[in-house]
Amino acid sequence: MTRPLLEVNDLKKHYRIAGGLFGGKPSYVYAVDGVSFEVARGETLSLVGESGCGKSTVGRAVLRLFDITSGQVVLDGQRMDDASKDTLQTFRRRVQVVFQDPFSSLNPRMKVRDILAEPIRNFGLARSSAEVDERVNKLMDLVGLPREAVKRLPHQFSGGQRQRICIARALAAEPELIVCDEAVSALDVSVKAQIVNLLQDLQRELGLALLFISHDLAIVEHMTHRVAVMYLGKLVEVAPKRELFAAPRHPYTRALLSAVPLPEPGAQRERIILKGDVPSPVNPPKGCRFHTRCPHAFERCRVEEPELKIAPGDHWSACHLNDLPLAENPMVTPLAS
Amino acid sequence: MTLASDHRTPPPGLAIATPLPDILKKVKPRTGFVGFLRRYPTIAIGGFLLLVLIFVAVFAGYLGTVDPTAISPSRRNRVPSELYWFGTDMLGRDLYSRVLYGTRVSLTVGFCVAIFASIGGLAIGLIAGYVRWLDGLVMRAMDSLMSIPPILLAVALMAITRGSVGNVILAITVAEIPRVARLVRGVVLSLREQPYVDGAIAAGTRTPMIILRHILPNTLAPMTVQATYICGSAMIVEAILSFIGAGTPPNIPSWGNIMAEGRALWQVKPFIVFFPAAFLSVTVLAVNLLGDGLRDMLDPRASKGH
């Protein structure tokens, strides 16, 4: 078996929100609480979940934008969570990012050329200023923007064009992995399709791996190879796309899928409406974190936290129902769509 | 119905939309200098007044003035006349000349304090905002400085130094720095959360360059606005310090000095206080108008064309 490009092992990130210097009992937000996954070269792994589930925190931890509480982030066999400054710099070149909001992702006072030249210079990818220009021009071609536009400032572009600039900046470093943190969520429908197609084309041409963080399940299904579903700081299900969308094995995934409104008037399907809201990550429920909203919860769910267990088809899920005999498990029936 | 702008006839059978009327009168968007003045009238008024005052300060010696310190006991307390436009004071000095020369002190103090306090506050604010472990320490020090009223602080500093314009500037600058530092720190804290800063970190940019290239330029707009307000308040503090005799030494004419000297005669010769006070008000008003205008111009929310 070949080594995965990115391995994340038991990643935890807890933020202190109260207490500390002047006393008071410290309390923590358990934003990410033990998450493990792998991303292979050229693969798209999507991280889905609702707001506050910790998916963006995972993305930022992979980017090393902050120090993690515990766990490991391993790139190509090398641990990055405790790397020295120099290793970190090579790591940063290989892992790039595209954020959600194309309006705040670009420094409003820098011209496009300088924005794209920054990573090229930082990582020493060009020897002369002429070579920088050549690379910048190639990047503009790659993301489908006119070369003349390098002289302009970000506010002179539309949202979709800015997102293209953000993608070009990520590509400038010649990365192997791009973290797309809700990269298409803020865009209008027609522009979203343009950017999704661009990302897919680039992935094919350049052999990029994508960590695609999104709450939009339809886009995820269209883009991804594998899906990881998060709920309250933990993974509840990880599976190849077809496995997950055809036969989700976790009640949360099922509810999530059934809640997506379909653009087909009169479509008849099973609708699971979850009761209540996501509990606070400051004080997550004991046992299975989903048991407060789960329509199938039983006694064991309230006391024992389920672990991710594998099922045929590389299908991992963390649900006690999957320990039940097949006949009693409501999770084995395929999803009627 | 045909479009007015087109001479050809439409192909037969097409449903053509009726052109709609303009419900807002078309106003030619004014561009260039005139458009700028129309959009930001406060900048125009404030800027114009300030330019006039700067002109007065620079060319005070050529505007029909005499030596502002020349004493003439025989011509004391004259009311304004053709010869003495603003009258004379209790020592017979020409008030017009004194007030005009006083412009120099006020503008010098205002501009210098604005510049020095901005630079000092910017440095402290950047450090506090970006180096998290220093933040608590630095900002508590700033808080304790701010807990002393600025005038009191300046009086105390003046008490331990010799009275000179330079010391006045130093005293007011020290009192103003915490305000700037606090503003800059707030801006830095919000800027460092911006995705483009994270993007730059991911793009391998090292911390000093992050601060120089991505943080600093974006603090300049709010800083410029704050600097104008500091300039205005520094002029007032200078006048107060001079008025209570803890500021500009009496041999240099400053508006505060002139008012202090005219205080005793306020009820009989109110013009001695009136002219420097009016100049001070107009100057501070000009600076504040300019600041308000700059704030509107530099605020991205206000300048959006929607």
Added chain:
Amino acid sequence: MALLEVENLQVHFRTPVGVNRAVDGVSFHVEEGETLAIVGESGCGKSVTSMSMLRLIPEPPGKIAGQVRFAGRDLLKLSDKEMRAIRGNDISMIFQEPMTSLNPVLTVGRQIGETLRLHQGLDAAAAEAKAVEMLTLVGIPAPERRVKEYPHQLSGGMRQRVMIAIALACNPKLLIADEPTTALDVTIQAQILDLMRDLKHRVGAAIVLITHDLGVVAEVAERVMVMYAGRKVEEAPVRELFSNPRHPYTQGLLGAVPKLGSSLSGESTRLAEIPGQVPSLTKPIQGCVFAGRCAIATDVCRTWAPALEMKAPRHVAACHYALKEAVAA
């Protein structure tokens, strides 16, 4: 007579770069008890249309022209006082952001009660009783306790329920919902859509739903109006629109949305993209507004703006080349 008839609505704004024709000649109607969805991308004028119906557009820099007839009265001709009597009473509105639309320093009960006291002259006790009743209606558990709470004590979904309760408190005939579920998570969105469908049957108010989400449209609307660059480009009953879109823009929008379950049928198709950008509304547009991005546009489209035409029963579209069925007059 329809409940709401909008005719030739124009909303223009004066901006530093010229006059922005945000809405330019939009006509539609809403029957009693009907749900009409207005769909379009950002900047198409859908929100401006809804705001201008209640005259919530600041004038200047804006200017509204045309007719908005509600139960026979032209709202654009009413005095401010008459208009205030209609807002929140006969017509009410739900906004996208439930946090900023609620006053943080008033209890939920006060905010629901306020409209009731204002429009229906209830006293404090009766208003509170009615507030509890409204919270029960929108499915908030323990309503007697919740009326005394402040907005920050509620979750996003709860706040949107409170917004709906406020909007429905006076039994409006028309409810304008501007992206009511856009800020919510998908499981919460499902709850709110469910609630809206349920309430529609029980309360019987007509709904104008403003949204960019075609999935939401398909789930709740009966009729759909598609807007682009400040114009209405197509309108049809919901099933007809999704199965038989006539305008190239509508076709493009439907093709640009991936469908859940697409991977199961084994097809991995490329999303249809609409090339280019929305045109600037501050410059005059010659011909069809969509011509610049349309795959089938010709010189005719670039010269002559198409009028809305009946293309099939109850189905209008503004396109010279859209397929037209024989329509019996």
